[in-house]
Amino acid sequence: MQLVLTVNGTTYEVEARPTARLLDVLRDQLGLTGTKEGCAEGECGACTVIVDGRAVDSCMMLAVQARGKEILTVEGLAQDGELDVLQQKFVEYGAVQCGYCTPGMLMSAKALLMGNPVPSEQDIRVALAGNLCRCTGYTAIVAAVKAASGQDTRPLMEMPVEPGELAAEAVTDPDTLAAACGIVEAETGQPPGGPCSSGGSSEMLGFHSAPEGGE
């Protein structure tokens, strides 16, 4: 059966069995394995995606029912490499442990915030009632959703550091380096290259510009 679906802004044409669930098409045919399966009976919420603005359990929806609809999955939350505010807050508030419930939690929370930008704590808990988590006790998840809606500003966790950001932090003072280079030269009888050959050591790692044939 031929199906046309729009997932995360991209339109796909897929050939699916009539009994295929939306979850199967997303995971097995489109390779979008961010959407998880935890129970296959609409009870755990791990498979939650957003279909035309509403959070649905993709294990309970046939793929044909999604024909022509706009589907948003966890893979579509970040834009141009920038995390969505919900994703960001899930990181900052320690709302992720094993992370298996996380995609579904994010999508339920996203659907909530799309319709109710400033939900009460009770609204949040009710919106997540169909998303089970065995690791967190929900405290951090609820706090993260609050924070994403601008109602909490006390992040718990440090954000992971961006690649390259830490590289230049460690510095060698030029005099110390010069002395060390001198020691190595005296020991090996050769002028050392590497950090001794140009501009000291404080360059970015991996971008060391030892001149070609500089030794």
Add this chain to the structure above:
Amino acid sequence: MTEDLQYVGGNYPVHDVAQKVTGELVYGSDFSVPGMLHAKLILSTIPHGVVKRIDTSRAEALPGVIKVFSHENAPMDGFSRARIHPGQDMSFYDETLFSEHVRFVGDRVAAVVATSRATAEKAAALVEIEYEELPAVLTVDEALAPDAPAIHDGGNLLFEHEIEKGERPDLEGAVVVSSCVSTPRIHHAALEPHVCVAQGHSTGGMTVWTTSQGVYAARTVIAELLGLEYHRVRVIKLPMGGSFGGKTEYIIEPVCAFLAHATRRAVKLLLDREECMIATMVRPATRTTVRTACTPDGRLLDFGAASTLDSGGFAASTPDYSIHMCKKVTKIYRVPHYRHEGRVVYTNTPVGGAARGWGAPEMIAASEVHMDRVAAALRLDPVELRLKNMVEPHDTDLVTGLPLGDARVRECLERGSVAFDWAARRARPAGRGRIRRGVGVAAGAHKNGMYGAFPEASNASLKMNEDGTFVLNASLHDTGCGVVTTMRVIVAEVLGVHPDLVAAGEADTATTPFDYGTYGSRVTYVVGECARIVAEKVKDRLLTAAADLLQEPVERLGVADGAVHVRDDRERAIAYRDIARLSQMRHVPSIAASTTYYAVSNPASYSVQFAEVEVDCATGLVAVTDFLAVADVGRAINRGMVEAQYQGAVQMGIGYALYEHLDVDEKGRAGVDGFKNYHIVNAPDMPDVQVLLVEHEGDDGPFGAKSVGEIATVPTAAAVVNAVNNALGTELGDLPLTPERIIAALHGEEVAACSSC
């Protein structure tokens, strides 16, 4: 706190958090290999019997079906799903890949291998199995009856043990109290189902990708069953969606590995939720009677316990589990005399085995519910009674003979009572209307690894890259709660670099050094200390290399911010990357070290927890309205994750106290087959859990850290049950406290007095 720590005690998300929030992380259930086949298990539909005939012809005629395997064409050697090293005592080889003699509804009878999951499922329904039914025993009492049918050769009493320590004092004038508590069989309910992928290679060897807590042990079990040398079996740990002990033992790995070996193909075995519930493992059901004697003013003189544990159809780890039930009470209380006898019994029910806490939540439910009975009998406040009896730091555990270490259970109770405002809340009347309010407290204890019972050790290597970043090589098994991050923080602290400059991977028998895995609350305490020591060794090498370059003695040097500096002249600093690069020119190609660490102690970890509940007397429903968990963690390596893990542990314990149970009906069938009839506490029903850390770093873990993940859930159920009994004036002791049981108790029906004991 003596040292100035830069990274330890901070708040770090799990290492793969970015991949988790974007959906990028490939979990076991997402993992695939080109050309991979899919397997589907066929499970026994009867609780006890013998497979008389298997007709696979219709199934095998289906296009896409490769083969159906059963006892007829698979090795029938017994294996132990719980064995963590070859030659281990207390391993029971009572299970085979497929059963001919089936012992519970859910026992593995056969497996279909096909080109797709859908085809495998379709074919499984076409396999015809004829059984000869045998009489089944579904409870431990039936199993122990004199004429009960034997589930295994040797009878249904799988294991018996008894321990008696100390001297029984004169009990004249003592107040004697007895109680009985039963705890249910429960489903671990990791959100990700059990999954394994195995690939048989044309070399005859194989690779197994699994969401296990111990790849090295899995390798020994698989290799022996398949008759392979260990080095031909490579087992790789994949990211997993939770475990809680349920993925500790080797249940589907041997089966999946066999299917891959037999077909010389890659095979994925992914269970569905019902299969996870009945065909893997459950927290074993227990019941424990406790009888204590104490002085009229509340000093314990004698503690006696007798417990019975339902092992289900196979032994798994239950004998050891039962033995550990004897090692809890004397970690918490000073008792002159302790006696405990335990029995482990086979029944025709799902297999019991490893579960978070390894006997502690079960035993603590019994002993801490009992302590409230004693308090009531003596008209003492439950906190006061406990304080009169609690151990002090550096006491010795009467049962194990091991030092308890810097045991801060008393401080947990004292500080928690203040933070929870215990006295005022306890004094508040429960109310007489429909809603009654109560508070309860319970103390729990657990261990830190296997020292004392087992040759406890770990291995790690650590190398520095030429840019001053580090790679830790250890067999880590992260179940989802941040083991990898913990190790990175430990190494980072020693070396004075940000944790994000330390890489650490997970276990792979081909590339990472031997380790037992994530068991027995050993990871932070033992593997973490191993990581700290190997980092110290690398630091020594760095300092030695830097001493030459700086022409300073090592003693004058220090590390910080990715550089070695001269301590009293901090301007004189040389970055690690420059040390690395200059050292290479001096024929020191790599700054690296390896180490083996042998554990030297096994102190107790503690938690004291306080619950407030409201019970609706009309419906029997209980709402947990407030909860405080106090944690003796020695030192939090990753504070944010310690708190987060505690919050999740409390959620699990509330479920244990109030909702979760996996009972079987008179035909041996589980009353549950999915989350629609198995209730996991969801967001609206969870209170915000407060966590209070007690940190004294007095033991031998890295920076003083002790275990967290298991102890966190140990006293939760007892605290909730005590709160309900406080609200209602009842003596409920059969967990979970379902609405039916609560209503029955309110109507004075005979439930509390050990209906099941």
